[in-house]
Amino acid sequence: MPDPVASRDVSPQLDAWRTRADAALARALDSIEHGEPRLLAAMRHAVLLGGKRMRPLLVYASGRAFGADDALLDAPAAAVELVHAYSLVHDDLPAMDDDALRRGRPTVHVAFDEATAILVGDALQSLAFSTLADAPVADGRRVAMLRELATAAGADGMCGGQARDLAATGKRKRGQSHFSEEDAGSIQDLDPKNDSDPFFSPADLERLHAMKTGALLRASVRLGALAAGAGEAALAQLDRYAEALGLGFQIRDDLLDVEGDSATLGKTAGKDVAQAKATFPALLGIDASRRRLAALGDGMHAALEPFGTDAAALLALGRLALERDR
Amino acid sequence: MPDPVASRDVSPQLDAWRTRADAALARALDSIEHGEPRLLAAMRHAVLLGGKRMRPLLVYASGRAFGADDALLDAPAAAVELVHAYSLVHDDLPAMDDDALRRGRPTVHVAFDEATAILVGDALQSLAFSTLADAPVADGRRVAMLRELATAAGADGMCGGQARDLAATGKRKRGQSHFSEEDAGSIQDLDPKNDSDPFFSPADLERLHAMKTGALLRASVRLGALAAGAGEAALAQLDRYAEALGLGFQIRDDLLDVEGDSATLGKTAGKDVAQAKATFPALLGIDASRRRLAALGDGMHAALEPFGTDAAALLALGRLALERDR
Numbered sequence: 001m002p003d004p005v006a007s008r009d010v011s012p013q014l015d016a017w018r019t020r021a022d023a024a025l026a027r028a029l030d031s032i033e034h035g036e037p038r039l040l041a042a043m044r045h046a047v048l049l050g051g052k053r054m055r056p057l058l059v060y061a062s063g064r065a066f067g068a069d070d071a072l073l074d075a076p077a078a079a080v081e082l083v084h085a086y087s088l089v090h091d092d093l094p095a096m097d098d099d100a101l102r103r104g105r106p107t108v109h110v111a112f113d114e115a116t117a118i119l120v121g122d123a124l125q126s127l128a129f130s131t132l133a134d135a136p137v138a139d140g141r142r143v144a145m146l147r148e149l150a151t152a153a154g155a156d157g158m159c160g161g162q163a164r165d166l167a168a169t170g171k172r173k174r175g176q177s178h179f180s181e182e183d184a185g186s187i188q189d190l191d192p193k194n195d196s197d198p199f200f201s202p203a204d205l206e207r208l209h210a211m212k213t214g215a216l217l218r219a220s221v222r223l224g225a226l227a228a229g230a231g232e233a234a235l236a237q238l239d240r241y242a243e244a245l246g247l248g249f250q251i252r253d254d255l256l257d258v259e260g261d262s263a264t265l266g267k268t269a270g271k272d273v274a275q276a277k278a279t280f281p282a283l284l285g286i287d288a289s290r291r292r293l294a295a296l297g298d299g300m301h302a303a304l305e306p307f308g309t310d311a312a313a314l315l316a317l318g319r320l321a322l323e324r325d326r
Numbered sequence: 327m328p329d330p331v332a333s334r335d336v337s338p339q340l341d342a343w344r345t346r347a348d349a350a351l352a353r354a355l356d357s358i359e360h361g362e363p364r365l366l367a368a369m370r371h372a373v374l375l376g377g378k379r380m381r382p383l384l385v386y387a388s389g390r391a392f393g394a395d396d397a398l399l400d401a402p403a404a405a406v407e408l409v410h411a412y413s414l415v416h417d418d419l420p421a422m423d424d425d426a427l428r429r430g431r432p433t434v435h436v437a438f439d440e441a442t443a444i445l446v447g448d449a450l451q452s453l454a455f456s457t458l459a460d461a462p463v464a465d466g467r468r469v470a471m472l473r474e475l476a477t478a479a480g481a482d483g484m485c486g487g488q489a490r491d492l493a494a495t496g497k498r499k500r501g502q503s504h505f506s507e508e509d510a511g512s513i514q515d516l517d518p519k520n521d522s523d524p525f526f527s528p529a530d531l532e533r534l535h536a537m538k539t540g541a542l543l544r545a546s547v548r549l550g551a552l553a554a555g556a557g558e559a560a561l562a563q564l565d566r567y568a569e570a571l572g573l574g575f576q577i578r579d580d581l582l583d584v585e586g587d588s589a590t591l592g593k594t595a596g597k598d599v600a601q602a603k604a605t606f607p608a609l610l611g612i613d614a615s616r617r618r619l620a621a622l623g624d625g626m627h628a629a630l631e632p633f634g635t636d637a638a639a640l641l642a643l644g645r646l647a648l649e650r651d652r
Contacts, residue, residue: 032480032481032482032486033482034481034482034486034533034537035481035482035486035489036481036486036489036490036493038489038493039481039485039486039489040481043481086448087448090444090445090448093444095439095440095441095444096441096444113421114421115421115422115492116489116492118416118419118421118422118444119416119485119488119489119492121448122412122413122416122447122448122451122479122480122485123480123481123485123486123489125448125451125452126451126476126477126479126480126481126483126485127476127480127481129455129472129475129476130473130476130477130480133469133472133473133476134473138465139464139465139466139468139469140465142465142469143459143465143468143469143472146455146459146469146472147456147459147460149455150452150453150455150456150459151452151456153448153452154358154448154449154452154453154456155358155360155361155362155365155366155369155449155452155453156358156359156360156361157452159365159445159448159449159452160358160360160361160362160365160449162445163361163362163364163365163442163445164362166441166442166445167362167364207360211360
């Protein structure tokens with residue numbers, strides 16, 4: 001079939017949406033009335049670290065595919081980015097990934113302090129929900145969007161994926177850990193001294209990423225469509241697109257770590273290998289990872305086919321995610 | 327006027343609601359489908375640490391005052407307690423209050439580990455919103471309830487209050503803190519080396535507690551009333567009750583620390599003084615604090631007067647909060 005994207009350059013559209021998303025984020029932060037000054041400064045710092053604005057762009061692109069006006073999409077666009085930004089702040093904490101820099105700037109616990117960073121993440125999550133609760137769409141749609149975001153962010157989504165990641169890489173500080181007898185009964189299969197699983201399969205890794213990053217990417221796509229009033233069948237079709245995008249995004253990330261050079265990446269290449277992280281190249285091999293990525297690109301394309309040129313921006317974003325070089 | 331409570335013993339009702347709240351919390355936790363086992367075990371541990379279930383009881387009592395069936399109130403009751411439980415987990419972290427025990431049991435980061443405790447708090451907050459999004463009330467009311475909870479939990483409420491507390495007590499780990507030049511411009515008035523304010527007034531302390539604990543208590547009262555379809559005038563009247571309750575709760579807490587003995591309290595008496603914490607007895611004196619507490623009790627009573635015996639359970643809860651001996 002003729003490629004609907006080839007005939008159009010969507011990058012001016014993406015730039016315009018990125019500007020809209022930044023404005024919506026600024027409005028969300030400005031809506032705080034009695035914020036403690038240092039907390040507010042740290043929240044702004046965190047949101048600025050967010051970067052590419054991939055998730056808001058997915059909200060706009062998905063809403064556009066179903067004819068929604070951009071004004072209906074600002075609140076969900078800001079909300080998904082606030083959740084993403086909060087997750088970065090908490091992931092960077094010393095007890096988690098212990099990262100001092102993100103996109104060349106000091107992370108929140110470094111620029112401010114650890115207690116503030118914990119609160120920043122907590123308050124950004126709340127702000128995501130209060131922002132979404134004010135989206136100018138019908139109440140029923142708003143409830144559906146709020147439920148979608150809450151589920152994607154929580155133990156069945158992003159937080160659950162991060163917990164799987166901790167379990168897989170044994171990043172947890174085991175020295176601190178002990179269990180009361182009461183706990184031991186309820187988590188019998190978990191030996192805190194042996195929580196890094198040597199038999200981590202590619203399927204386990206897919207599940208981990210489907211939750212850790214995939215859930216919020218999928219929610220971004222669904223939120224745009226929900227704001228536009230898309231039906232169940234369309235949402236299910238979009239899920240196929242979003243799942244391919246999410247997994248492809250991660251495989252691309254893993255491949256870049258192996259293939260890329262640090263200057264282009266803006267972060268240290270080879271870090272995953274150095275940390276003995278479970279990655280797709282490590283579990284599948286580089287060639288098989290590349291083939292899987294190509295297949296996901298095809299699947300993404302096929303999932304969008306029924307929407308024709310309406311999905312041009314979604315397809316362009318998918319390609320950006322799967323073909324990026326940093 | 328005759329005391330509407332004197333003629334009725336509400337404690338069997340409170341026990342029944344406490345049982346309902348625990349069941350609603352168990353259902354919320356059971357709704358997680360793909361949770362990582364250790365994360366789930368730690369979330370259960372955190373929710374069990376919650377204790378008195380004051381906030382769910384306020385939801386039920388407030389809903390009852392406006393004729394709501396208990397079944398409409400289970401979701402908001404669980405939601406407010408999930409937010410409370412998450413806040414305790416994060417407050418107990420080493421970077422915050424660094425508490426190893428809560429209600430005689432190890433805190434989450436001690437029983438599990440710090441990374442898990444961070445994720446537990448994050449996932450409990452999400453679970454609060456997904457639980458509330460499923461409340462069996464009309465969409466418009468659900469949106470109002472979700473907005474209410476998000477605002478009360480965030481930078482304008484609980485998180486903002488905790489940030490003020492950190493600023494007041496200088497608990498932040500200053501050694502780690504530095505600012506980039508860019509940040510310095512946006513937070514000009516904040517000297518990170520002098521963030522403990524020696525001129526902390528009683529009004530500052532009231533504001534701190536109105537946000538840190540008062541906002542969620544007030545939201546609990548409002549959520550019950552919103553589920554029942556109460557109007558703006560009734561909500562404003564309930565706010566007067568909830569604000570007196572929230573402040574009185576804290577003054578009682580501070581007085582217990584000075585007057586109580588550790589055995590009755592179940593925690594170390596005199597800890598506030600030892601930590602040089604800003605408290606009402608420290609700022610106002612003990613006698614003035616007692617007088618303020620009595621005046622708040624009267625105000626609470628007056629705020630409920632228009633509701634007559636319908637507010638019997640709310641009044642009983644208010645008394646429990648202001649007259650408790652632990």
